[in-house]
Amino acid sequence: MEPEFILYQRLLAGDEDEAHEILEKQFRTTARGEVFDRVIIPALLLANRDRARDEDSGGRSRSCLRTIRAIVDDFSGRRGHP
DSSP states (O other): OOHHHHHHHHHHTTOHHHHHHHHHHHHHHSOHHHHIIIIIHHHHHHHHHHHHTTOOGGGHHHHHHHHHHHHHHHHHTSTTOO
16 A cells, blocks of 8 residues: 555544654655655545545544644654755
8 A cells, every 4th residue: 555545544543653653754765855745745635535525524634634734843843854
């Protein structure tokens, strides 16, 4: 399974630790812009698709966005991180 689907699945499950680990691995092995282009943005598009289809019970897409924002902010605050 592709990283964006795994990330989205973990976000939907509310597993922030696993989502953090997925992105941490991606940031270690891939350029920052590529992580956004290939993992983060596609995961957000999946959340948006579900919201548009009314498959977003309980505001999961908002929760996904908040979690991704928090994780990215965490990595952005680390010194020496790409």
